[in-house]
């Protein structure tokens with residue numbers, strides 16, 4: 053179903069899951085603000101959306117910076133209209149075993165995943181409250197269940213789930229839903245970087261991961277994008293505070 057009047061913000065949308073999600077929401081009929089660290093890096097996603105007949109705007113912002121988040125949301129509201137859909141997708145990895153994890157590894161991951169989701173959700177909610185309608189989807193991960201070398205990332209992704217459930221409780225009365233999508237192994241630059249860090253060839257890495265996945269294949273960014281598309285749709289208005297694992301099985 054097309055939703056021509058809706059404006060969405062997708063963070064970390066220059067590539068990977070964010071890019072696929074921005075393209076899918078644009079195909080669904082939403083105008084999409086493509087947010088990433090470097091505005092120039094958003095050009096590819098924006099061009100793809102325009103070429104497909106959609107509406108998109110490139111916005112450079114660091115999701116962990118309060119001033120940049122405020123400015124980004126104000127710009128989106130001025131140039132596309134009030135945003136009533138938010139996808140908190142921007143993410144980074146700073147993997148290390150606990151005894152080697154630095155303060156910076158910890159702080160960086162918390163800042164991007166948790167502070168970023170908090171800052172964007174807080175900035176956008178007033179537009180949603182004004183509209184009496186809103187959708188917030190935040191990216192968690194199967195790593196929230198625990199994953200070796202990811203104490204920081206697992207804590208942040210578990211935190212996203214608690215954050216989401218609380219937003220659902222606070223904002224439901226304004227017609228706003230909040231949900232979390234928790235992907236398993238998805239083929240992106242992020243998983244490629246993990247293989248490289250472990251010194252494993254990516255094809256071997258993907259094959260090993262696939263062997264553990266009940267549906268017998270690795271995930272693609274579009275698998276996540278399709279789930280986000282459902283959660284932000286009109287028809288998903290009675291689904292809130294949920295975590296949907298998109299992992300080819302009950303968990304990774």
Ligand SMILES: NC(=O)c1ccc[n+]([C@@H]2O[C@H](COP(=O)([O-])OP(=O)(O)OC[C@H]3O[C@@H](n4cnc5c(N)ncnc54)[C@H](O)[C@@H]3O)[C@@H](O)[C@H]2O)c1
Pocket residue numbers: 063064065066067068069070087088089113114115116140141142143144164191192193194234235236237238239240241242243
């Ligand atoms: N790939 C997977 O297997 C997987 C699995 C579970 C969860 N996730 C989550 O899905 C999301 C997207 O992952 P991906 O695989 O597409 O990653 P990716 O590394 O391919 O893309 C992440 C994007 O976020 C942007 N970004 C990073 N820090 C930012 C900041 N401070 N401000 C704005 N943008 C920033 C990057 O520039 C990049 O474009 C992340 O939250 C990730 O943790 C991914």
